[in-house]
Amino acid sequence: KFHKLYLEAGNQLPFYNSSQVGTGVLITAGYPRWMMQNETVYQLFTPMWKLPLQSYYYSDQEILQILNLPYTYLQRGSHSLTIRLQDFYGNTSTVNAQLEVYRKIIPQLEYQVAGDVLTVSSSDSSRESLHASYVDSETGNWHQLTPLNDKSKNNALISTPNSLSFVLPPIRPVAIRFEYLNSRENTSYPFFVFWSDYNYDLLTSLPEIQLHKLFLDNYVVFQITSAVPLFSEIQLELENPVWGIKELSLIQPDLSLRMAEFPLFDLSLDTTFIRVYAANGLTRILCVSDTLVVTRVPCDSSKAVVSADRNFIIKFRPQSHFQPLYVHTEILRNTVVQDRFPSPMVPIYCVEPSDVPLWSPVEIKFRYPEAIANVEKLGIYSPGKQRDWDFIDNNIDFEHQIIWAQVKNLGKFTLVQDLQAPEILRVFPRPGSSLRNRLPLIKVLFREQLSGIGSEEDIVLKLDGRKLICEYDPENESVSYQVESPLSIGKHNLYIFIRDNSGNVCEKTVDFYIRR
CATH class of the missing domain: 2.60.220.30 (Chondroitinase Ac; Chain A, domain 3)
Structure with a gap:
């Protein structure tokens, strides 16, 4: 049976985060793993396409992710969605859903590089709505690219109604950002095209890449970060003795971040080895390696x-x-x-x-x-x-x-x-002071920097040998006692004892006088 269906693309509800167009996650439940085929039959149909799915096994669930491939973007309007799952015995479960897409589709782009000229071909003939900019790999700043005229110096046609040409900057590698601007809807649809020389020297000068792991209830999120933009292709590979090697599909929220997620159940089967690669063409360099035990x-x-x-x-x-x-x-x-x-x-x-x-x-x-x-x-x-x-x-x-x-x-x-005892900062009445008030407020300020004070029993005040029932303020690190019966004229003795959680003790004795 179908347990839950999560399809992020196209949803505009406030509790959905924005996601890359064309991705979604389907979670099914009801069949243990041994009842599924080795190559389980997953089929997802829209009126025009049959989409491949990437499968992850989690307990008695299959998590299916629609692969983000070209030409899988949905046009605006209503779409019928049919999903079929088939087990080992041929039993089939089918769900039908209706998808509503409200945003305009981003036209499909193809590009090619000849020398220092980048030519972009689009399925949309509205060339005026296409804007391009590039990022400086040294500063991280974006700069506008100006399209060439329709004819070059030798009158050779380099731009057509469905294409535009741009001169690439000398700083490489670079990231090119294309945006389709819709003035009527006041919206834009950005996406990136990466381009480099596919040069081994570019890989040897890679910035420092770090791998972070965010553990949630049932899955872990891998975050690959860098202080500067990452222009090489980043690959995240997991290897486990039970299920072998899997390369995860990465999403790219920005130029310095790649993200992927994976079920924790699969990782709990055995030790998992994590490898992060940077690749350009046929060259691949190991940037980060880690071991994960769940x-x-x-x-x-x-x-x-x-x-x-x-x-x-x-x-x-x-x-x-x-x-x-x-x-x-x-x-x-x-x-x-x-x-x-x-x-x-x-x-x-x-x-x-x-x-x-x-x-x-x-x-x-x-x-x-x-x-x-x-x-x-x-x-x-x-x-x-x-x-x-x-x-x-x-x-x-x-x-x-x-x-x-x-x-x-x-x-x-x-x-x-913790080897340091608490420190007594101030005592009132001050040592050796003479007071007329026979009902003074006794107060001690102290400082304990590490293990802290366990309870009020670890603080003792004695006035003339009699233990006082004090008020302890842990926020301000103070202890106080308001004298209720008038003190006699003459000398009085105050004994202070403070002990922290590590057994370090601070003691102090103060004498003060009550005069007529």
Whole structure:
């Protein structure tokens, strides 16, 4: 049966993001993988075309993506869409849909390069509506291209009613952007044509390319970025021992970004190797290589996920999450922290997906280095917004060299050692001061930069040996007490004790006087 149909192209509802024309995703459910043919029959028909589909397997679902090929753009108006799926036994499921396209179609372009002249042929004869510009590969600025006259110096016809010619700039490689402007609808339809010399030297001077992974509930988004425009063809290849090698179709939101997505279920079957290539013609250079290990964590059973270096483990209990999780741990070794904060004692471990809510806490464990002194000062921390490290907990198993904590969210975790005691900044009444007010406000301002204060029990104020019930303000890092009974005339003693979560203690004694 057909479970859901997502077709982004043509939709103009506010909750749809704009997408490249001609792409869509179909999700079906109801057949386990073993019932499908090795070459499952996928057919998608419009009145004019039979479109090829790219298949990804996800649990009991097939995710089908309509390949973005030339001449597959839909004209404005109403279209009938028929999709048929056939299983191993020949059982066929069919769905009929109606597509409404409201935007004008972008005419199909073909181009050729002869020397420094680029000639563009179009299925639309409205040459006046076609505008072209190029980007400077050094500055990233766009410049307008001026079309040549209808005849060259030797009177040879170089432009026709359906074509235009432009002189290419000397800076190469370049990206050419064509726009069809519709003055009546006040809209434009931009797309790009890439052109270069297909020269190996161009590839050797590639900018630095980075691969980022964004983990969502059921799939991962790969983002290939660069600080400058990417003019070479970028290829993203995945290899897994179970399903072999797949090259993903990349979309291009801008010149410095390529994106693709892939189901996490397929990645959880075995270790996946990721390779990013830059290609020009027959030349291909490996720019980025990475390894991805994803663990599927069911809802109804316990599961432990161990990091690659086996020094970090996260344990899930049954029913700790409301849907199956696809967990990935990554070791971040080059994270920069501010100089005034101590550096982590171990790498930072990133557990994805970090935005999935948990029903109940899960347990994370670190194996701390054997050579560390003052182990009791260690704590598990996570990068926070208010300070560089937020303390989580520090339960220590000295026998097995383990420190552990319970967390309600996934994310980034590491071990930090806090050896610095809290600092008392100001005390009122001031030491040695003389007051007439016999009902003074006692207030202490302090600073704790790392592990923080666990609770009010870690702050003690004693006035003349009597413990005070104080008001603790964690936001302003202060503790105060309003004296309720008049103090006697003479000398009084105030004792201050502050302990942080790592056991570091700060103590101070202040004497003040009450006079007539």
